[in-house]
Amino acid sequence: MIIAGTPPMSYYRLHIMKQKKRIPALASPSHAMILPAQLAASAAEAVRELLAEAAAANTTRSYATALRYWAGWHRARYGVELALPLDEAIVIQFVVDHVARRGKTGLTWELPSEIDRALVTAGLKVKVGPWKLTSVVHRVAVLSTAHKLKRLANPCEQPAVRTVLSRARRAAVKRGERPAKKTAITKTELEAMLATCDESLEGLRDCALLHFGFASGGRRRSEIAAAQMHDLRRTGLDSFIFRLEHSKTQQAGPTSASTPDKPILDRSAHALAAWLERAAITEGAIFRRLWKTRVGPSLSPAAVGEIVQRRARLAGLEGDFAGHSLRSGFVTEAGRQGIALGAVMAMTEHRAVSSVIGYFQTGGAADNPAARLLEP
Secondary structure, eight states: OOOTTOOHHHHHHHHHHHTGGGSOOOOOOGGGOOOOSSOOHHHHHHHHHHHHHOOOHHHHHHHHHHHHHHHHHHHHHHSSOOOSSOOHHHHHHHHHHHBOEEETTEEEOSSOHHHHHHHHHTTSSSSSSOBOHHHHHHHHHHHHHHHHHTTOOOGGGSHHHHHHHHHHHHHHHHTTOOOOOOOOOOHHHHHHHHTTOOSSHHHHHHHHHHHHHHHTTOOOHHHHHHOBGGGEEEEETTEEEEEOOOBTTBTTOOOTTOOOEEEEEHHHHHHHHHHHHHHTOOSSBSSEEEETTEEEEEOOHHHHHHHHHHHHHHTTOOSOOOTHHHHHHHHHHHHHTTOOHHHHHHHHOOOOHHHHHHHHHHHTGGGOGGGGTTOO
């Protein structure tokens, strides 16, 4: 039981000490550590199961990376290979090892410096120091999924672990930490970026890509890269219909709750038609790599993000732009123009209102009548 007013770290340490006898001793100094070159057997098995479960390559990759780090951290911290199920005290130790807290001398965390450096040397960590809370939460969520898939007792769902993460989240908010969000590309930014696209093959491709990504409902960069001609049909001089067969929220294909047909109309349809005609694309990927005047294979999701960033730079826009900027910008602009939330979600394929409402409300914030109470 947690007593009101008790400092969070006091509770964490007390909980860990109670279970200390159940946890192996710390590993030897960093010069004697042998970090695993591959995943521990149990983690590797979990990855294979995740590969079968998850259709999105990015999700699979991030899960594998997270489990690889769990295996390395566990070996470095305790001197033994990771084996599921884990004890909840080990999960708590992982959290306090990686989440910074404000101490008497400033921000501090529990991961010993020699282990921290060893993890960086092994390529499991980018740099020494604590992580953002979102990174820790992601890795705990991956570990939780691994336990669920193996139908083992899940330490990540224990009250103590949830309390630790909850307190860490509150502390981060009090310190002013906020999730980093990419700058939204609304209509104003989009128009500036489109103005940088000339009549060259590259200019036509980038113009069509920006129009397609925005007008079809704020498509993710992976969806733009994966767009195929067999999912696109022309319905008039000024219109296309793109059928979104797979997305992050419908990895097994369209469901009864989805609206997979996305219209591409007017200017956006003209831009897309101009690119397809000049590039002579009739089948395969819609958006392709270019070698001067030669059309190559499909773009990668990373390349889509780079095109968005490049066009933002050419337009002289200030902000942190990425592929996701088209998606957040679409929702923000829709809120600004007073489009019904249901209509917006039908285009974006957001399944939860909570995932889209923040951008939507931001777009319409200036039109809130409650903000004009002092006007005549």
